[in-house]
Amino acid sequence: MFESSIKLGTIMGIHVRLSRSWILVFGVTALLMSEYVRMEFPAWNPFQRYLWGLAASLLFFFSVLLHELGHSLAARFFGIRAQSITLHPFGGIAKLAREALTPVEEFWIALSGPGVNLLFGGLLAVLGLLTATTYKGVSFLMHEVSTINFVFGAFNLLPGFPLDGGRTFRALIWWLTKDYRKATQYAAVSGQILAALFMMFGIFFVFEKQGLGFIWFVMGLYLLSAARTGYEQAELRELLRTITVNDLGWEELPQVSKTLSLLEFLAQFDFGMRDRSFLVMDGQVIVGVVSLQEARLAHEQNQLTGEPIPTLADLMTPIERFERISPQTDLGSVVEKMEYSEVSLLPVVANNEFQGFVGREAITNIVRQRFGHET
């Protein structure tokens, strides 16, 4: 996860990341835009055009960031922490600590993303008008990015789950029926209808020899699969809420000393078996967790850099970094906490005493056993 994205900075306590493929798309967008502006200002020199293309691409990227910030800040308003925003070529993902637990939360969090785009689009439109006679290049830039924001905002407001509009729609039904599963079912159907419409338009346009028909069709396909996965995830999440950590049980992890070096650790435990986690001990005290996979990766890197060989104390994830769960915690929350802190196991604590660990694999297994589902 971390390898494929680059950290850009932090805005209001939220880490902003870029996926690597985004950089390529950013460059292509800037080039396309600098070509596009030639039609409006044929007299411009290449430098002016590239500058304009770069500015347009940057503003477009900023619009996507604003969209995700809208979701994140609305979530924060309801006490849901937002950890990071990652920008991908075709949109962004805001990583929230948990999903909405009430229809009111879901409604406002979903609406805030596209809402911000509509507001930003309005602001740019006004700036475009104000500069219309004085700075024609700037005015054109404002106008184009404003249009993009309106289109982006409106598209996301289409009432098909899992688009933001579909989530807003789900929140409304959830609020009316007080039934999350039913609301998700309706929203998923709305998503499928929307997908079917997109595909029908696509086919129609292709027969009419309109080049964009293909794009409509592909978008329809994408929406269809997103509606299905979105529904399955929501259903799974509900199923997981009915099982507690206590039902699942927990496991003990083998213990290793923190003074063990990376090489000693691998020599003792790495027999080419699948990944496994270990408790790192300082005498009788648990100080961290280390996995075989982490150790293997660190070893590879260490061979490349030739730095001094680390000990497990250097490699481990400190125990304080793991969110604790109790035997009463439901597995839906456990999965959310794992995703949020990017770990694959969590410590179970009862009466201030450490009991053991729950791993992602155990959850996958119980889901498969009980519901025949794949996670």
Ligand SMILES: [Zn+2]
């Ligand atoms: Zn959104």
